[in-house]
Amino acid sequence: MNTRTAIACAAALAALIPAVGAGATKRVAVPEIGSPTPVAVLTGNGAIHIEAKPRANEGLLAFAERLCGSARHSSAISRANGGLRRLKRGVRYRVPFDLLPAGSRQAAVRALLPKDQAAADGWRHRVSSSRRSRDAESLWSIAEWFTGSGENHRALRRANSLTSNVIRPGQTILVPRNILAEPFAGMLPAPLPRTADTTSGDEATPFVRYGSDGKGEYAAYRLKAGEALYSSVVMRFTGRLYAADVNELVRVIEQRNEIGDVRDLPVGYEVRIPRDLLAARYLPPNDRLRVEWESERAAGEQIENDVLALDLDGVTVVLDAGHGGRDIGAPVGGIWESNYVYDIMLRTRKVLESRTAATVVPTTREGSTFRIIDADVLPQSSGHAVLTNPPYRIDKAAVATNFRWYFANWIYQQKRKEGVDPGQVIFISIHADSLHHSLRGAMVYIPGLVGITNNYGKTGAPYTSRREVRSEPRVSFTRNERTTSKGLSRDLAEHMLASFRSSDLAIHHNGPIRDRIVRGRRAYVPAQLRFNRVPAKILLEVCNLGNEQDRRLIKTRVYRQRVAEAIVEGLLSYYGVPRDGSRRTLTAGGS
Numbered sequence: 001m002n003t004r005t006a007i008a009c010a011a012a013l014a015a016l017i018p019a020v021g022a023g024a025t026k027r028v029a030v031p032e033i034g035s036p037t038p039v040a041v042l043t044g045n046g047a048i049h050i051e052a053k054p055r056a057n058e059g060l061l062a063f064a065e066r067l068c069g070s071a072r073h074s075s076a077i078s079r080a081n082g083g084l085r086r087l088k089r090g091v092r093y094r095v096p097f098d099l100l101p102a103g104s105r106q107a108a109v110r111a112l113l114p115k116d117q118a119a120a121d122g123w124r125h126r127v128s129s130s131r132r133s134r135d136a137e138s139l140w141s142i143a144e145w146f147t148g149s150g151e152n153h154r155a156l157r158r159a160n161s162l163t164s165n166v167i168r169p170g171q172t173i174l175v176p177r178n179i180l181a182e183p184f185a186g187m188l189p190a191p192l193p194r195t196a197d198t199t200s201g202d203e204a205t206p207f208v209r210y211g212s213d214g215k216g217e218y219a220a221y222r223l224k225a226g227e228a229l230y231s232s233v234v235m236r237f238t239g240r241l242y243a244a245d246v247n248e249l250v251r252v253i254e255q256r257n258e259i260g261d262v263r264d265l266p267v268g269y270e271v272r273i274p275r276d277l278l279a280a281r282y283l284p285p286n287d288r289l290r291v292e293w294e295s296e297r298a299a300g301e302q303i304e305n306d307v308l309a310l311d312l313d314g315v316t317v318v319l320d321a322g323h324g325g326r327d328i329g330a331p332v333g334g335i336w337e338s339n340y341v342y343d344i345m346l347r348t349r350k351v352l353e354s355r356t357a358a359t360v361v362p363t364t365r366e367g368s369t370f371r372i373i374d375a376d377v378l379p380q381s382s383g384h385a386v387l388t389n390p391p392y393r394i395d396k397a398a399v400a401t402n403f404r405w406y407f408a409n410w411i412y413q414q415k416r417k418e419g420v421d422p423g424q425v426i427f428i429s430i431h432a433d434s435l436h437h438s439l440r441g442a443m444v445y446i447p448g449l450v451g452i453t454n455n456y457g458k459t460g461a462p463y464t465s466r467r468e469v470r471s472e473p474r475v476s477f478t479r480n481e482r483t484t485s486k487g488l489s490r491d492l493a494e495h496m497l498a499s500f501r502s503s504d505l506a507i508h509h510n511g512p513i514r515d516r517i518v519r520g521r522r523a524y525v526p527a528q529l530r531f532n533r534v535p536a537k538i539l540l541e542v543c544n545l546g547n548e549q550d551r552r553l554i555k556t557r558v559y560r561q562r563v564a565e566a567i568v569e570g571l572l573s574y575y576g577v578p579r580d581g582s583r584r585t586l587t588a589g590g591s
């Protein structure tokens with residue numbers, strides 16, 4: 001796994017570098033610094049210096065005194081220019097940024113990045129709106145400029161809640177204070193004041209503070225204009241999305257804060273959220289669970305798909321429609337989730353088979369053929385079976401779910417025996433949510449590392465009568481395999497959501513990729529992902545049936561077809577050519 005991970009990293013990093021952007025050097029004249037007019041230079045790795053010409057008869061000491069405010073910097077200037085001893089007229093000499101007085105530093109940065117802003121939480125960089133390729137910026141080059149390392153593009157993606165590496169001309173990108181390189185960090189205003197009982201570290205926190213009072217430990221959040229308790233506090237900080245959970249926690253928080261009428265909360269109202277309700281990522285930075293969460297995230301984020309498959313040639317897609325048979329999934333307003341996601345699965349299969357070279361393996365079928373019903377509102381039907389050998393006519397939801405991963409593992413093993421690369425198999429489970437009514441659009445579950453059960457398997461009827469179970473009754477995974485799988489799945493999820501976004505399909509605006517389902521006080525990874533051997537696997541919630549608008553949409557063929565096409569586009573881009581063409585190319589049948 002290590003070599004593979006290393007290859008994956010190299011490819012992923014290279015993929016971000018635009019044709020000319022990284023290492024791009026910007027040069028701008030800055031008359032404010034003096035005359036002859038010096039030039040400010042921003043190099044690709046985020047270093048800034050100026051280049052200045054000496055005046056007539058100006059020696060090194062006077063040159064240093066004029067530009068740096070002190071003659072004692074002359075030796076540093078000499079070192080920065082190859083150890084020179086004497087200045088020549090008409091030649092530009094390099095003056096390092098850290099030798100410049102504050103006024104000159106600011107003048108240089110303002111000249112180089114006139115639209116940028118130094119803010120309390122970090123540097124706000126305006127992406128160039130020029131369409132000329134020589135000015136092309138990427139998340140990578142921005143990370144290099146402002147943090148000194150392109151690796152930090154991931155931190156930028158997180159800080160700006162981007163689901164892909166794509167940035168738009170004119171967009172503002174926040175570079176958080178804690179990763180900002182010196183020239184910029186030195187220009188930020190003082191951080192927002194914190195009170196004495198603050199336990200947060202350098203990481204930007206949405207909270208005023210962590211503290212404790214007579215009712216226990218809490219995180220204090222100040223409501224902003226237009227924010228409501230259920231969405232901006234409960235759903236955001238506790239990870240709860242189900243209506244019953246959200247409503248219950250709203251009540252808990254109302255009681256704790258002695259709020260009479262939630263509709264009356266003023267802007268700036270300080271809400272105290274019990275610490276034990278916070279999702280791991282919102283716990284204080286020194287909390288054990290937060291530390292675990294950070295390290296797990298860091299490990300997974302080093303991994304991206306490195307397999308190239310134009311037209312999905314050589315790729316096997318295991319397509320799983322959620323529920324079916326007697327398990328109808330979320331029944332909201334007369335819609336059976338099972339029927340609608342099965343229709344989307346059929347449409348996805350058809351697009352894949354007609355427009356790409358992928359092999360599609362559905363996990364379920366209704367009746368004896370795969371037939372798309374040409375209607376907006378679908379009839380309620382319950383004849384689905386999981387396609388194990390022999391098939392399982394879906395009766396119990398939990399049994400059917402287990403057969404889905406047994407079946408996927410069987411397909412994966414067959415493909416591996418044929419010499420197919422692990423990176424060429426994909427598992428997508430298609431569902432539709434029934435969450436709090438305010439949430440709209442798609443989200444993706446990926447296999448997090450919570451609740452790892454090692455060496456898991458089922459015995460007895462109806463399991464042992466199936467070929468897939470007999471061939472591999474138990475599964476187990478190393479932590480490394482889990483980490484790699486989570487990383488690849490996240491990469492797939494990002495491509496999928498980027499594709500939804502560019503198809504104008506709604507996605508959750510807050511945390512659209514989740515590595516666990518949270519229900520009440522329980523957090524778990526759905527079984528069809530948890531025990532599944534396919535490395536890149538996602539559970540895609542195409543929309544929220546709890547939301548009226550989404551419910552109306554899913555009852556149209558046009559929408560379901562658009563979702564199917566977006567899924568295929570997401571797969572094509574996951575296997576697509578990065579800008580520098582650096583991915584592994586697999587020859588047919590090779591591994």
Ligand SMILES: [Zn+2]
Nearest residue numbers: 322329431432
């Ligand atoms: Zn479902």
